[in-house]
Amino acid sequence: MDAGIVDGLLYGLHTALTPEILLYCFIGVFLGTFVGVLPGIGSLATISLLLPVTYHLSPVGAIIMLAGVFYGAQYGGSTAAILLNLPGHAAAVVACLDGNPMAKQGKAGIALFVTTIASFVGSMLGLVALTLFAPAIADIGLKFGAAEYFSIMVLGLIAASTLASGTPAKGLAMVAIGLLIGTVGTDVNTGVLRFDFGILELSDGISLVAMAMGLFGIPEIIHSLSNMHETKTQAKVTLRSMIPSRSEFKQTVTPMLRGSGIGGFFGSLPGTGPSIASFMAYAIEKKVAKDPTRFGKGAIEGVTAPESANNAAAQTGFVPTLSLGIPGDAVMALMLGALIIHGIQPGPMLIAEQPELFWGLIVSFAIGNIMLVILNIPLISLWVAVLRIPYRLLYPAIIIFVCLGTYSVTNDVFNVYVVGFVGALGYLLLVLRFDAAPLLLGFVLGPLMEENLRRAMLLSRGDPMVFVERPISAAFIGVAILILAWSCFNVLRKFLQRKVLQRERAHQM
Amino acid sequence: MPSRDLTDIVGGLLVIALGVFAVLHAQQYELGSLQRMGPGFFPTAIGYLLIVLGLFIALPALFRAGPSLQINWKGCFWVLLSIFTFAFTLDYVGLPLAAILAVIAATGVGGLRWRTRFILAIAVAVIVYLIFILGLGMNMPVLPVI
Numbered sequence: 001m002d003a004g005i006v007d008g009l010l011y012g013l014h015t016a017l018t019p020e021i022l023l024y025c026f027i028g029v030f031l032g033t034f035v036g037v038l039p040g041i042g043s044l045a046t047i048s049l050l051l052p053v054t055y056h057l058s059p060v061g062a063i064i065m066l067a068g069v070f071y072g073a074q075y076g077g078s079t080a081a082i083l084l085n086l087p088g089h090a091a092a093v094v095a096c097l098d099g100n101p102m103a104k105q106g107k108a109g110i111a112l113f114v115t116t117i118a119s120f121v122g123s124m125l126g127l128v129a130l131t132l133f134a135p136a137i138a139d140i141g142l143k144f145g146a147a148e149y150f151s152i153m154v155l156g157l158i159a160a161s162t163l164a165s166g167t168p169a170k171g172l173a174m175v176a177i178g179l180l181i182g183t184v185g186t187d188v189n190t191g192v193l194r195f196d197f198g199i200l201e202l203s204d205g206i207s208l209v210a211m212a213m214g215l216f217g218i219p220e221i222i223h224s225l226s227n228m229h230e231t232k233t234q235a236k237v238t239l240r241s242m243i244p245s246r247s248e249f250k251q252t253v254t255p256m257l258r259g260s261g262i263g264g265f266f267g268s269l270p271g272t273g274p275s276i277a278s279f280m281a282y283a284i285e286k287k288v289a290k291d292p293t294r295f296g297k298g299a300i301e302g303v304t305a306p307e308s309a310n311n312a313a314a315q316t317g318f319v320p321t322l323s324l325g326i327p328g329d330a331v332m333a334l335m336l337g338a339l340i341i342h343g344i345q346p347g348p349m350l351i352a353e354q355p356e357l358f359w360g361l362i363v364s365f366a367i368g369n370i371m372l373v374i375l376n377i378p379l380i381s382l383w384v385a386v387l388r389i390p391y392r393l394l395y396p397a398i399i400i401f402v403c404l405g406t407y408s409v410t411n412d413v414f415n416v417y418v419v420g421f422v423g424a425l426g427y428l429l430l431v432l433r434f435d436a437a438p439l440l441l442g443f444v445l446g447p448l449m450e451e452n453l454r455r456a457m458l459l460s461r462g463d464p465m466v467f468v469e470r471p472i473s474a475a476f477i478g479v480a481i482l483i484l485a486w487s488c489f490n491v492l493r494k495f496l497q498r499k500v501l502q503r504e505r506a507h508q509m
Numbered sequence: 510m511p512s513r514d515l516t517d518i519v520g521g522l523l524v525i526a527l528g529v530f531a532v533l534h535a536q537q538y539e540l541g542s543l544q545r546m547g548p549g550f551f552p553t554a555i556g557y558l559l560i561v562l563g564l565f566i567a568l569p570a571l572f573r574a575g576p577s578l579q580i581n582w583k584g585c586f587w588v589l590l591s592i593f594t595f596a597f598t599l600d601y602v603g604l605p606l607a608a609i610l611a612v613i614a615a616t617g618v619g620g621l622r623w624r625t626r627f628i629l630a631i632a633v634a635v636i637v638y639l640i641f642i643l644g645l646g647m648n649m650p651v652l653p654v655i
Binding site: 167169170172173176177179180183187189190192194195218221222223225226392393395396397399400401402403404407408411413416417419420423424427431432433434450453454457458460461462463464495498 | 531636649
């Protein structure tokens, strides 16, 4: 079933160039940029809010819109970071480091222009990688059995949990709790109702939207309320000259390419996404620079490389999701959820069975990115105006949106109650410095993992060694163990460093 | 800075508690065998895993300093009140009124005058009505049940 890339692209053009799909693409990228600009609400929250809306759309339209929100947010996140030193979301934090100093030097316009171009370049290169690699990986995925699926999910979860903030134990605990919450509901194999506490509405499990909003949206709002009364300096933006000088432009080309490569690589790995990609790109750019001391003071490379990286990562993040059906992070988990809701079975067969979905997506990603470049440059002043709305007026509306979004999943207020409870839990996690993203990942993967574990055990007649006897599975388990060992080693190292510091301090007294 | 890492101690203990709960509650479901796992197998296994992980989190925290717990109790209260108000009243008073009540609850955090709160509540109710009822055509009660 090798349709060839050109054939696929033509097919995708046919699918994507309908007015309906173009509209959804536009809504997605516009909302995405908007939400990326707004601090406190990110693409994750927005996508979960839009999930119920996409029920009424075709599967292709739904994913295109949600994806548009995702990579659109990568464009917008840096705007607030540059202008107000306020990142729109995690991946934009790096943009504050050199982008805000640039704004303070009066170069805000240049920074904004350059990040838009960098985002576009990163997205396009990431898209090329997605087009080339996803079908190839899907072919490998066809050889996967239940054991391989289980092992790669284990790998993905371990990677996601240990790379998350905080100690690996906390990340793994989050994953485990997510797996546990995923068991709530009817057990598919036996029909037994688990952890339902007699509540009828729980027989289908806890809604994904409620989990996502409760874990990320609500705690973010509560947390932002404590900082609300701090005055934010409104940077004056003169957008008269947005075009950088020729020498500045030359400085940006190689960082863009490097950033795209780094981002494209990290984005496709399970457990890593745009945020990690942008941090790595910044770190590498600093190491490679002729004069590293310029970084943090307005170095233009420090702004372009991470932007290319996070956009490339946003595109290649779809590789494991589309080719294997394994989400690489929480956002991809939501995308998978959306696919399942529309009755599409994710997995290696996806590309072969739903070519219009895959190729339509690819082409609309390209169209979406073009739309974004056109949108961002003139609309920068609009985003600046939006950022001026005081947060204290905005958050009640966000809360209502969250409530309505979750209500609309089943037209039942039960889900709104669930969001409240999960929101309280999510805030508790925030306070206790647990990262909620691995939890959501565990929640989405839990049922799949359990099913594959059961099937693998059934096929191997109860032999757990099957996971290391089969070569592909063994490879995944091996890498997972390596990652685990490396992070434990890191924890040990930090512990010893602290001990040495304490001893030195004691000596000095 | 407190001499023990309070956040991780509390966190670890909660994780252990959850693990214990999972193991105990899952006892009512059949465990099955390795080859044919019953509904209780996965949750029980995760429960034990959580207990172990919780120990890994809480024990080291006893020996190191950590940041103090910072909880925004006020924010938590008003935001959750807003959500539960909305959930409770929606079926009785319809969307616009529920939205108004919820916004007023949400702005209980402070910083806004009563007049602003009312205006904001009505504005949000109108916007939400336009987007969700008229724009997206969602089906939900709009008028109070008399």
